[in-house]
Amino acid sequence: MMTPILEARHLSRHFGAIRAVDDVSFALAPGELLAIIGPNGAGKSTCFNMLMGQLRPTHGTVHLDGTDITHWPTRRIxxxxxxxxxxxxxxxxxxxxxxxxxxxxxxHHGRAFSIIPRARGLYRDDAMVLLETVGMADQAGRHAAILAYGDLKRLELAIALAHDPKLLLMDEPTAGMAPRERTDLMRLVAGIVRDRGTAVLFTEHDMDVVFTHAHRIMVLNRGQLIAEGDADAIRADPRVQEVYLGGGTLAL
Known part of the structure; x- marks a missing residue:
């Protein structure tokens, strides 16, 4: 059996009497696109911050490629x-x-804090390959300040890919984007998952994005994992319909 890239075991985070994340366990395989959804306050961001070392769990552990990274600092992760x-x-x-x-x-190459007079000449070819990957090669010479919001999101993705991650955590990747931009970005992410074998865990409020692109979906409510499965299973789950969708039936 393949070792998961990421595994959370009984993950919990309490803030006094508030259980922001409460005994959540899941695993993420290489080349998998996993979505975490849930209403505001469900614990999605808290869960992300524990996975990346920005918050320490009250209970539970986080494993990367089988190694316990629960107490590692963010930079080491x-x-x-x-x-x-x-x-x-x-x-x-x-x-x-x-x-x-x-x-x-x-x-990525450990040279960011060196005094490099000719830094603009370093890794240009590698940078152009990454910009080509995210469809931004034609804008390489533009200043980031004048980019459209959707292009900024693609640039941020190229920056994240510069480290050649085996796991990518994406917090609301399509927030603030127009519908067409959302579709284009998630198609790009899905292609990266397919071509590179990168595992992606993302939070998202747009159900069209989630149901179209996620291989698997987890639903959090009040810090607890209440449902997990593919799009059809999540649509049909009465707990999701009641808690997350207000009792309605979700249809695309």
Whole structure:
């Protein structure tokens, strides 16, 4: 049996009497696109922050490739091959698109904090390959400050891929995007999963995005995992319809 890229075992995080995440267990395989959905306050972001080392679990463990990383600092987890994108994009607006990706590559190669007079000449070819992957090669010379929001999201994805992650955590990847931009970005992510074998765990509010692209879906409510399965199983689950969808039936 293949070792999961990521495995959470009885993961919990309490804030006083509030159980933001309560005994959640799941595994993520290489080349799998797994979505976490749930109403506001369900515990999605708290779960993400524990996986990336930004919060320490009250109980439970997190394993990466079979290694317990529960108490590792964030940078060590990143170095082990875990990338992340955020709901609010994090780029360098004053830099050109290619320079943003070059900075990520410099960091990946351990040269970000060196005084390098000719940094603009380093890893340009690698940066262009990544920009080609996300469909941004034609905008390599533009400043990030003038990019459309959907293009910023694609640039952020290229930055995350610069580290060649085996696991990518994406927090609300399509937030703030137009419907066509959402579709294009998630098709891109699905292609990366297929072609690179990268495992992707993402949170999302757009059900069209979730049901179209996720291989598997987890539903959280009040910190607890209440349902898990493919799109058809989640649509039909009465707990999801009652708790997450207000008792209605979800149909595309």
């Amino acid at each position: 990143w170095r082990a091959g875990v990338g992340r994108t955020f709901q609010i994009t994090a780029t360098y607006p004053s830099m050109r698109v290619i320079e943003n990706v070059q900075m990520a590559l410099l960091s």
